[in-house]
Amino acid sequence: MNDQPARSQGFNVMLTLASFVVVVAGMKAATSILIPFLLSVFIAIVSGPALFGLKRVGVPTPIALLVVILVVILVGILVIGLVGNSITDFTKALPGYQERLEGVGVKVIDWLNENLSRFDIEIPTIRDTPEASSGLLPPDTSILGADGAADDSSEGTVGGAKNPFDAGFVMRLVGGMLSSLGAVLTNAFLILLTVIFILLEASSFPKKLRAILKDPEKSLGQYDVFIESVQKYMALKTVISAATGLAISIGLMI
Numbered sequence: 001m002n003d004q005p006a007r008s009q010g011f012n013v014m015l016t017l018a019s020f021v022v023v024v025a026g027m028k029a030a031t032s033i034l035i036p037f038l039l040s041v042f043i044a045i046v047s048g049p050a051l052f053g054l055k056r057v058g059v060p061t062p063i064a065l066l067v068v069i070l071v072v073i074l075v076g077i078l079v080i081g082l083v084g085n086s087i088t089d090f091t092k093a094l095p096g097y098q099e100r101l102e103g104v105g106v107k108v109i110d111w112l113n114e115n116l117s118r119f120d121i122e123i124p125t126i127r128d129t130p131e132a133s134s135g136l137l138p139p140d141t142s143i144l145g146a147d148g149a150a151d152d153s154s155e156g157t158v159g160g161a162k163n164p165f166d167a168g169f170v171m172r173l174v175g176g177m178l179s180s181l182g183a184v185l186t187n188a189f190l191i192l193l194t195v196i197f198i199l200l201e202a203s204s205f206p207k208k209l210r211a212i213l214k215d216p217e218k219s220l221g222q223y224d225v226f227i228e229s230v231q232k233y234m235a236l237k238t239v240i241s242a243a244t245g246l247a248i249s250i251g252l253m254i
Contacts, residue, residue, distance in 0.1 A: 036187040040194035044202070045230050047072055051199055065199060072195065080185070087177065 027034055047068050054064035109123050116123070209223070210216040 036191050037194065040191045040198060042230075043072060043191070044195050044198035045227060046234055047195065047199065048202055048227070049231065051202070055203075061200075061203075065196065068199065069192070069196060073192070076188075 050071070051064050051068045054067060055061060059067075112123055113121075206216075206220055206223075209219055213219050
């Protein structure tokens with residue numbers, strides 16, 4: 001009799017974990033649908049105060065919605081342009097960054113080897129040789145297989161030592177970011193339609209909740225708290241990001 005509560009508690013824990021795994025797997029499988037929808041909800045929440053503010057000053061709903069959507073499109077174009085230019089500039093400057101980082105890395109590892117030599121510990125490093133600086137490998141380092149194809153196992157290595165500043169990884173990361181950006185642009189029209197629908201329904205949503213729920217005030221209170229929390233977070237995040245960007249700009253100018 002005393003084991004029944006323990007068994008019930010253990011069963012509930014296992015059931016909760018299994019449900020969590022199923023939900024996460026479902027979200028992972030529905031990523032292509034879920035991400036655009038969540039992005040639409042986020043944009044609608046951020047744009048909501050502007051729409052309601054225009055309506056309060058007497059602007060008709062269609063015109064207010066058109067103004068808000070045009071602003072959203074303009075901001076999206078500006079953000080995409082800035083991100084694209086930043087990625088392009090970063091890609092062009094990447095070889096210089098890699099060379100400087102490799103130089104710093106070699107100095108740090110040499111300093112560590114000098115201090116750890118008493119313990120017979122040696123850390124492999126990338127030596128500042130003409131081969132390393134030019135990106136070429138020593139003659140005794142084979143990067144080709146028997147069929148003349150490149151061996152992936154040697155990628156990011158110089159002279160048999162692992163290169164901690166692999167530019168290929170950064171390029172793959174940039175490529176992944178561009179692919180994600182392209183996927184968002186592909187769904188831009190769907191996201192825009194979803195934002196318009198959410199904004200149109202936002203004004204009548206409280207009335208529908210009151211008609212459906214038995215205790216609408218509690219649900220509406222939670223809904224208002226959630227919306228206000230997201231808006232406050234975005235305002236705080238904007239201020240912090242602006243202050244961070246200003247501080248970095250001043251530091252670079254100095």
